[in-house]
Amino acid sequence: MPTLTWIGKDKVVNHHHDVPYRVLEHKYGFRAENDRDRTLTNSGNKIIHGDNLEALKSLLPEYEGRVKCIYIDPPYNTGNEKWVYNDNVNDPKIKKWLGEVVGKQGEDLSRHDKWLCMMYPRLKLLHKLLAEDGAIFISIDDNELANLKLLCDEIFGMSNFIDIFSWVKTETPANLSYKTKKSIEYIVCYQKNRSDIKFRGLEKESKSSNGLMNQTNALKELIFPANLVDTGLTDGIYAAGSYGTDSYDIVLLDDVEVRNGIFTSPIRLLGKFKWSQSNLDKEIANGTRISIRTKAFSPSYEKASYEPEVPWNMINRSFGVDTNEVASTILTTIFGKKYLIFQNQRH
Incomplete structure (x- = not known):
C-alpha cells in the first residue's frame, strides 16, 4: 500500500490520545412551535460550539461505534479560506505553525503538511465514532483530493474505500487563470467495514428512456x-x-x-x-x-413505483441536487439579501 509521509506525521498519528476529554455543557435547546409539551433536552440532537477536535473527543463516551453516517466539510486548503492551524502538538516544528493562517500554493511551503497534520487526528476520532456498518462522506476539491485518498486508505483501510463522487457545483464556472473551467468538487466515501450490502440512492422517477429494447440481448x-x-x-x-x-x-x-x-x-x-x-x-x-x-x-x-437505485457517482441536477448558484438564490429569497457569512458556502 502506498505510504503517505509529511512533516509532523510521527507527532500527530497518536495526537487524538492526547486530546483531553471535555464535558459538554447544555446551554440552549430548540423545539418546534407546536411542540410545547416536550422538554428542551430530549430531542437527541446536538449543536456543539467549540474546537472541533475536542468536540469529537467529547462525543466518544456516548457515541463511539454508534454513528451510522458521517459527513464532514473540511477546509479545502485553497489558500483563500484563511484557516489557522491551532492543534497544540508537542513538537517544535508544529508549534511554530500555531495561530498562523495557512497560505496559498507557492507562498506556504508547508501548507499540505499543516493540512494533513490537522486532518489526521480528526479522522482517527471519526473512525472511532463510526458504527461497524457506518459510512463517512468527505467533501474536498482537487487541492487535497490525492492526499485525502491516501490518508483515508491509511486510517479506514484501502479495502473499505467506496467511491469518489463528483458533484457539479456550478453550471457557470469562472475562467480565472485556470487552464480548465472547474465545475466539480468531490465527495470521498469510505465504510468502517465494507460489506456486500448495496447503497440505496434516490427513488427513481419515470423517464421517457424507460425503453424495453437492449441491443446486446438475444432476439x-x-x-x-x-x-x-x-x-x-x-x-x-x-x-x-x-x-x-x-x-x-x-x-x-x-x-x-x-x-x-x-x-x-x-x-x-x-x-x-x-x-x-x-x-x-x-x-x-x-x-x-x-x-x-x-x-x-x-x-x-x-412502473407504478420504483425501488431506489444504486447511486451514481455523479451528482447533479438530474438527481435533484442543485448548484451553488441555486443555493445563493435560495438564501437570498429566505433572508431578503445575501449575507456575507453565506457568500463562500459550498453546500
Missing part, C-alpha cells in the same frame, strides 16, 4: 395483452411487418388494431427485449404501464 418474442397497451397512433389497422428504429429492428408478427389510443388486439413483437415474457407478465400484474407510442412499435414502460 425474443413478447406478447402484450389486448386493451392494455396505450399509444399515440391514430385509429386503424396496422399490418404485420418490419418496423423498429435506426438502432433496433422490431417485427410486428400479427396485424393489430388501434382504437381510442389503445391497442384492442394482442401485440406479438420480435426484438431484442430486456424482459422475458414471464417478467413482462409480472410487471403488468404489478401495475406497470406499457406504451407503444409511435409506428416504430418500440415498447416502453412506466
Whole structure:
C-alpha cells in the first residue's frame, strides 16, 4: 500500500490520545412551535460550539461505534479560506505553525503538511465514532483530493474505500487563470467495514428512456395483452411487418388494431427485449404501464413505483441536487439579501 509521509506525521498519528476529554455543557435547546409539551433536552440532537477536535473527543463516551453516517466539510486548503492551524502538538516544528493562517500554493511551503497534520487526528476520532456498518462522506476539491485518498486508505483501510463522487457545483464556472473551467468538487466515501450490502440512492422517477429494447440481448418474442397497451397512433389497422428504429429492428408478427389510443388486439413483437415474457407478465400484474407510442412499435414502460437505485457517482441536477448558484438564490429569497457569512458556502 502506498505510504503517505509529511512533516509532523510521527507527532500527530497518536495526537487524538492526547486530546483531553471535555464535558459538554447544555446551554440552549430548540423545539418546534407546536411542540410545547416536550422538554428542551430530549430531542437527541446536538449543536456543539467549540474546537472541533475536542468536540469529537467529547462525543466518544456516548457515541463511539454508534454513528451510522458521517459527513464532514473540511477546509479545502485553497489558500483563500484563511484557516489557522491551532492543534497544540508537542513538537517544535508544529508549534511554530500555531495561530498562523495557512497560505496559498507557492507562498506556504508547508501548507499540505499543516493540512494533513490537522486532518489526521480528526479522522482517527471519526473512525472511532463510526458504527461497524457506518459510512463517512468527505467533501474536498482537487487541492487535497490525492492526499485525502491516501490518508483515508491509511486510517479506514484501502479495502473499505467506496467511491469518489463528483458533484457539479456550478453550471457557470469562472475562467480565472485556470487552464480548465472547474465545475466539480468531490465527495470521498469510505465504510468502517465494507460489506456486500448495496447503497440505496434516490427513488427513481419515470423517464421517457424507460425503453424495453437492449441491443446486446438475444432476439425474443413478447406478447402484450389486448386493451392494455396505450399509444399515440391514430385509429386503424396496422399490418404485420418490419418496423423498429435506426438502432433496433422490431417485427410486428400479427396485424393489430388501434382504437381510442389503445391497442384492442394482442401485440406479438420480435426484438431484442430486456424482459422475458414471464417478467413482462409480472410487471403488468404489478401495475406497470406499457406504451407503444409511435409506428416504430418500440415498447416502453412506466412502473407504478420504483425501488431506489444504486447511486451514481455523479451528482447533479438530474438527481435533484442543485448548484451553488441555486443555493445563493435560495438564501437570498429566505433572508431578503445575501449575507456575507453565506457568500463562500459550498453546500
